[in-house]
Amino acid sequence: MAEYLSIDIGGTYIKYALIDDRKQLYGHHKVETKGNIDDAILKQVETIIAGVMEHTVISGIGISTAGIVDREKGEIIYAGPTIKNYIGTQFKSYLSRKFGLPVHVENDVNAALIGEVWQGAAKDEDQVFCITLGTGIGGAYYHQQIIDGYYHQAHSVGYLLYDPETKTNYEMRASTSALNQRIHQELGAEVSTADVFDRAKQGDDTCLSLIEAWSQEVAKGLAQIILLIDPKCILIGGGISRQGSYLLDHIQKQLPAFLPDHFLKTNIKIAELYNDAALFGAVYPFFKEEKSSC
Incomplete structure (x- = not known):
């Protein structure tokens, strides 16, 4: 059974949960978002992933985040004042190398909309x-x-x-x-x-x-x-x-x-879907890939 880790990064909290191949979210947690000095948020996400992987085998990581995202590069290309020093944060390249897993990164509102189209009101x-x-x-x-x-x-x-x-x-x-x-x-x-x-x-x-x-x-x-x-x-x-x-x-x-x-x-x-919308949307690409490969 494939399981994926979904992470939603906001200016106040980082929320995360696991999703299984039946599209069920479980194991919700949240931590306060640190002030983003010296890539503090990237390091927080790294710590979350490492902690989850101690007890769960995951097949991929989906990240929803504030800021404008270059989806192909998995990188923050613009960010307002909510999260400082965020432009240039390279989630995909760093985390995929670190953990040897596929990583998808999406803007949080885009992810929320994808989640609602996939599993919610739309x-x-x-x-x-x-x-x-x-x-x-x-x-x-x-x-x-x-x-x-x-x-x-x-x-x-x-x-x-x-x-x-x-x-x-x-x-x-x-x-x-x-x-x-x-x-x-x-x-x-x-x-x-x-x-x-x-x-x-x-x-x-x-x-x-x-x-x-x-x-x-x-x-x-x-x-x-x-x-x-x-x-x-x-x-x-x-x-x-x-x-x-x-x-x-x-x-x-x-x-x-x-x-x-x-x-x-x-x-x-x-x-x-409220707070779960972006968590669903962040991992949707993995399910889309599974569907297209069938």
Whole structure:
């Protein structure tokens, strides 16, 4: 039975799990991401792999990571401020030599979308856009395959809608970090996003107003995606997607205001796999290879 190790590298945590040939994820763990000095993250990943291989025989390693990835080289070619000193990190060449195993490396939003198309809310769908709302905002588009753009920089939607007056872009206004900032300014640092959603559902006008104002910002960016790409489906991912239909209703209510009349045809859906989406997507190439070799 073939087993693979899937690793998802974020700015706050590195999550990892094993997946077997029945496509079952198990053995989930996470560790805090170290400050990336002297290739600290690459060394963390190396330590994780070595630890897993002490008790499990694995056939390959899939890595999902923040930053823009050259998929062929398995290397980070661009990274924002979330992870410093990350550009040039050569996961594939270093780890494949170190452990003698095949290694696939993918951007985390791309991996999440692949996971959802393979095993989640967009199973067997095509022309699907995924937007993840988290510390920042990421985007990915699947049309028979992931569409990267010529320089691998397509769908960097967090940088949309820059406002020179406020010096803010889309992710500065519509990420969950932006929502948290609004909450802390109005209600205090001890109030969480989950608290605000709970209170809004119970009729709290202040909390409802906060969610509506933030949902409007989210909807502005979704409208740009629809106008430019016309996807069949947009998936909304990230931790806040656990708010499910309540979140979706607020965003859908705001969206028509930013589109021409009768223009909205795209199906807006909540992602299903949550934190497992990128773990599935990171190892999908191994299953794709198995299928194509049959």
